Amino acid sequence: MDAFARGVAALSRFFGVVAALMIVLSVLVVCQMVFVRAVLGQSTVWQTPFVTYLLVGATFLGSPYVLLLKGHVNVDLLPLYLPHPARKVLAFLAAALSLAFCLLLFIKGVEFWHEAYAKHWTSSSVWRIPLWIPYLSLPLGMGLVCLQYLADIYNLATGKDLPFGLKAEDTL
Amino acid sequence: MSPLEMGVVIALVTTLLLFSGAPVAFAMGAAAVGFLVIFDGPRMLGVVAENMLSGLDDFTLVSIPMFVLMGAAVASSRAGSDLYEALERWLYKVPGSLVISNLGAAAMFAALTGSSPATCAAIGKMGIPEMRRRGYPADLATGAIAAGGTLGILIPPSITFILYGIATGSSIGRLFLAGVIPGLMLTGLFMMWALFVCWRKGIGFDARHRIYSWREKFESLPKILPFLVIIAGVIYALYGGIATPSEAAGVGAALCLVLAVTIYRMWNPKDLWHILKDTTRESVMIMMIIATSILFGYMLSNLFVTQSLANWIAGLAVGKWVLMLWINIFLLVAGCFLPPAAIILMTAPILYPIITQAGFDPIWFGVIVTINMELGLITPPVGLNLYVINGIAPDVRLPTILKGALPFMLCMVVQILLLCVFPEIATWLPDTLMGKSVVK
Amino acid sequence: QTVTLKASHQFPGGKGDVRDEMVQLIAREVAAANVGLEVRVFPGASLFKPKDQWNAMVKGQLDIAAFPLDYANGQHPQFSATLMPGLVKNHDHAKRLNNSPFMADIKKIINDAGVVVLADAWLAGAFGSKKGCLVNPEDLKGAKIRSAGPAFEEMWAGAGASIASMPSNEVYTALQTGAIDATDTSSGSFTSFRLYEQIKCLTAPGDNALWFMYEPVLMSKKSFDALNDKQKQALMAAAKKSEDYFFQEAKKLDSEMETVFKKANVQVTSLNGEQLAKWRAVAQRTAYKTFSDSVPGGKALIDKALNVQ
Ligand code: NA
Ligand code: NA
Numbered sequence: 001m002d003a004f005a006r007g008v009a010a011l012s013r014f015f016g017v018v019a020a021l022m023i024v025l026s027v028l029v030v031c032q033m034v035f036v037r038a039v040l041g042q043s044t045v046w047q048t049p050f051v052t053y054l055l056v057g058a059t060f061l062g063s064p065y066v067l068l069l070k071g072h073v074n075v076d077l078l079p080l081y082l083p084h085p086a087r088k089v090l091a092f093l094a095a096a097l098s099l100a101f102c103l104l105l106f107i108k109g110v111e112f113w114h115e116a117y118a119k120h121w122t123s124s125s126v127w128r129i130p131l132w133i134p135y136l137s138l139p140l141g142m143g144l145v146c147l148q149y150l151a152d153i154y155n156l157a158t159g160k161d162l163p164f165g166l167k168a169e170d171t172l
Numbered sequence: 173m174s175p176l177e178m179g180v181v182i183a184l185v186t187t188l189l190l191f192s193g194a195p196v197a198f199a200m201g202a203a204a205v206g207f208l209v210i211f212d213g214p215r216m217l218g219v220v221a222e223n224m225l226s227g228l229d230d231f232t233l234v235s236i237p238m239f240v241l242m243g244a245a246v247a248s249s250r251a252g253s254d255l256y257e258a259l260e261r262w263l264y265k266v267p268g269s270l271v272i273s274n275l276g277a278a279a280m281f282a283a284l285t286g287s288s289p290a291t292c293a294a295i296g297k298m299g300i301p302e303m304r305r306r307g308y309p310a311d312l313a314t315g316a317i318a319a320g321g322t323l324g325i326l327i328p329p330s331i332t333f334i335l336y337g338i339a340t341g342s343s344i345g346r347l348f349l350a351g352v353i354p355g356l357m358l359t360g361l362f363m364m365w366a367l368f369v370c371w372r373k374g375i376g377f378d379a380r381h382r383i384y385s386w387r388e389k390f391e392s393l394p395k396i397l398p399f400l401v402i403i404a405g406v407i408y409a410l411y412g413g414i415a416t417p418s419e420a421a422g423v424g425a426a427l428c429l430v431l432a433v434t435i436y437r438m439w440n441p442k443d444l445w446h447i448l449k450d451t452t453r454e455s456v457m458i459m460m461i462i463a464t465s466i467l468f469g470y471m472l473s474n475l476f477v478t479q480s481l482a483n484w485i486a487g488l489a490v491g492k493w494v495l496m497l498w499i500n501i502f503l504l505v506a507g508c509f510l511p512p513a514a515i516i517l518m519t520a521p522i523l524y525p526i527i528t529q530a531g532f533d534p535i536w537f538g539v540i541v542t543i544n545m546e547l548g549l550i551t552p553p554v555g556l557n558l559y560v561i562n563g564i565a566p567d568v569r570l571p572t573i574l575k576g577a578l579p580f581m582l583c584m585v586v587q588i589l590l591l592c593v594f595p596e597i598a599t600w601l602p603d604t605l606m607g608k609s610v611v612k
Numbered sequence: 613q614t615v616t617l618k619a620s621h622q623f624p625g626g627k628g629d630v631r632d633e634m635v636q637l638i639a640r641e642v643a644a645a646n647v648g649l650e651v652r653v654f655p656g657a658s659l660f661k662p663k664d665q666w667n668a669m670v671k672g673q674l675d676i677a678a679f680p681l682d683y684a685n686g687q688h689p690q691f692s693a694t695l696m697p698g699l700v701k702n703h704d705h706a707k708r709l710n711n712s713p714f715m716a717d718i719k720k721i722i723n724d725a726g727v728v729v730l731a732d733a734w735l736a737g738a739f740g741s742k743k744g745c746l747v748n749p750e751d752l753k754g755a756k757i758r759s760a761g762p763a764f765e766e767m768w769a770g771a772g773a774s775i776a777s778m779p780s781n782e783v784y785t786a787l788q789t790g791a792i793d794a795t796d797t798s799s800g801s802f803t804s805f806r807l808y809e810q811i812k813c814l815t816a817p818g819d820n821a822l823w824f825m826y827e828p829v830l831m832s833k834k835s836f837d838a839l840n841d842k843q844k845q846a847l848m849a850a851a852k853k854s855e856d857y858f859f860q861e862a863k864k865l866d867s868e869m870e871t872v873f874k875k876a877n878v879q880v881t882s883l884n885g886e887q888l889a890k891w892r893a894v895a896q897r898t899a900y901k902t903f904s905d906s907v908p909g910g911k912a913l914i915d916k917a918l919n920v921q
Contacts, residue, residue, distance in 0.1 A: 020448035030422025043775040062456040071453040072195030077553035094194035101202040112221035124686040
């Protein structure tokens with residue numbers, strides 16, 4: 001199980017790097033677009049949808065990494081208020097709630113991705129990118145978030161992680 | 173169950189889920205999906221995936237990671253401390269000069285990024301330890317940075333304005349301009365408070381220990397120059413006919429990266445990754461909240477809660493200013509628990525028709541909402557700027573920060589009141605530069 | 613037991629927008645018919661994003677919607693023919709098109725996807741520039757233009773313009789700052805976005821329009837089939853009224869636009885037959901060609917449309 005948790009963390013980190021690179025790439029493409037239009041006076045057709053889909057992808061693919069970093073902001077008023085054992089129970093509940101939502105997104109994401117793939121949907125701009133490519137980011141990213149949550153729950157159960165990252169002496 | 177009753181149930185349960193400590197994005201998403209299925213049947217699950225994907229499929233949102241990246245690039249360099257040091261050399265004779273320099277630097281930095289936590293981190297990382305080293309009390313030092321950091325969303329560029337513009341269909345360029353004068357005034361109010369408290373307590377007369385020559389004063393200026401160049405560059409791109417706000421954000425982000433790499437020599441992979449990691453963390457967090465807020469908003473609209481609530485409020489026989497007061501109180505309470513992105517995307521569609529019907533200017537209201545959101549960035553339990561301060565100065569406890577921040581928060585309330593009395597503070601600049609506002 | 617139908621569109625609600633009125637009229641008529649049917653209108657994209665409406669109807673999660681059919685060209689590329697330059701010359705021509713083999717083909721695709729057309733509607737549009745009048749293809753050389761649809765983008769590019777894509781709410785500012793110097797959109801949008809403050813010369817639809825767009829009121833087949841016969845009748849009767857209402861109003865949108873632009877001292881012109889032919893020639897080698905080459909049945913659709921007199 002430890003190997004599983006480490007493997008998932010490595011996978012999350014990898015997709016974190018992918019997401020970061022997608023953001024950098026989108027910056028470069030936006031600059032290229034401004035240059036091509038403002039300086040060269042040429043058409044910009046593919047840049048707008050490309051950059052938009054890059055950031056859709058970065059959001060979903062980067063999500064497991066941000067979860068690993070505990071970077072998804074939460075309301076920790078109740079956890080701070082509760083004594084440590086109750087805090088741990090709440091942490092399991094919170095993780096289960098999030099896991100349920102992300103699992104649903106994963107399943108629905110796979111269905112929607114498959115529909116776009118099977119029916120040959122494309123974007124409606126001149127630049128006709130097959131939509132299954134950007135749509136893949138939702139099931140992939142959310143699937144990884146589910147794995148990351150499973151790893152988190154394992155770490156929490158074995159005491160490797162503190163509930164909500166709070167030490168026993170952290171209170172209001 | 174009537175839509176309004178549904179609304180009450182949804183509000184209660186969603187609050188409960190948020191308090192579970194689950195990430196705001198996932199708690200809201202779970203609430204949205206749950207109520208869709210309970211009140212409208214499981215067939216509604218069919219919209220979830222498309223809603224999440226198409227919610228983010230909007231080129232205007234592209235500016236969010238870019239404006240975050242602008243901040244992250246500069247924040248991870250020594251630029252923040254250069255900025256306030258330069259100001260300090262010019263202001264050192266003023267009581268509390270270091271606090272005032274930090275506030276001024278925060279305002280300048282706010283013009284470089286669309287995010288408040290980024291502003292807070294950039295200035296606070298060097299500013300807080302330096303202020304405390306020189307004997308400023310911890311509450312003043314941390315409170316000033318927590319408050320100064322909020323300027324990041326009022327002084328353009330601003331993610332809050334972008335989201336308000338998207339949610340209400342208002343011009344983002346116009347909103348940006350509307351934030352300039354209130355942002356500068358609020359900076360002024362912050363500085364006046366800092367001046368007053370330092371004068372009263374007799375702290376910060378650094379002039380007794382250190383005297384800067386004119387030569388030292390002028391030597392510090394070239395360090396601010398790159399910032400001014402980038403700010404000017406982005407403004408030129410925005411209003412000079414080169415780029416839309418989203419595109420200007422991209423150019424600004426590239427310029428800031430170049431600045432960090434060349435002038436501040438952050439070219440080794442570790443430094444670069446630090447910038448990118450911060451950018452990814454904050455952008456993904458905000459974008460996920462945006463995606464699930466849109467899903468949540470869809471759920472409310474689909475169940476006719478949004479519309480019923482708007483009709484109910486519009487039907488209340490209250491004066492427009494009483495209405496504005498209650499709206500602000502509501503936003504303030506929401507601001508305690510939710511980050512600005514979630515609040516704006518969920519409430520703007522409800523509030524927009526109400527305030528335009530009551531005769532308020534939607535651009536002006538965008539500024540009011542933004543200042544209100546600034547308050548929310550400092551109020552616990554969810555205050556993004558508080559998290560940042562906690563990261564910089566872990567030994568300063570929350571009540572201390574809040575004690576120091578409270579007077580600055582009162583300045584924000586004063587600024588809202590000033591805007592209510594003199595709406596032109598917000599509307600004059602956009603109306604002058606872009607012509608009278610186009611209300612659809 | 614009253615059946616409640618959800619109707620969605622992206623236009624401002626309750627402010628007299630003709631496209632909103634078209635849907636509101638159906639809602640009022642159906643309510644008045646007293647057949648246990650209620651239509652709840654969600655204006656201003658307050659329920660679905662404009663481009664999500666098609667899929668939502670196909671799946672039965674949305675009952676009624678009004679939007680440019682071209683929005684669904686990613687699912688059915690044939691729909692691009694309904695925002696194709698130079699296929700529709702004027703409103704009466706559009707009316708004749710509705711009962712042509714061309715629209716029969718389009719409607720078959722709509723029906724096969726699980727959607728029915730309640731009311732046909734064609735909107736005319738215009739194009740205009742900050743620099744001068746655009747009547748011949750040469751006039752567009754070097755212009756930076758933002759266009760409402762991909763087929764138009766191809767034609768403009770074919771005439772030597774460069775294409776900029778941006779959301780419609782950024783067009784005003786982009787014209788003001790000079791990020792673009794020309795744009796095309798529907799007559800109603802030209803007025804509501806106050807583009808007369810930025811445009812120097814407008815090419816109005818007139819009798820030889822280049823720009824027409826199909827923007828019907830559609831309904832999910834699942835939702836339609838679930839109604840009883842009385843409800844179906846009431847709904848179709850309401851839809852017919854709505855269609856007739858819109859046909860009259862669509863012409864008024866054009867004349868209102870011309871009045872407003874002239875009042876703002878914008879030069880207003882339109883194409884003559886010869887100029888339209890030149891544009892069609894450009895479209896022939898750009899938009900029509902791409903459409904014919906890449907869309908199944910595309911060539912036949914264009915030919916059928918061009919055959920409608
Ligand atoms: Na800012
Ligand atoms: Na707060």
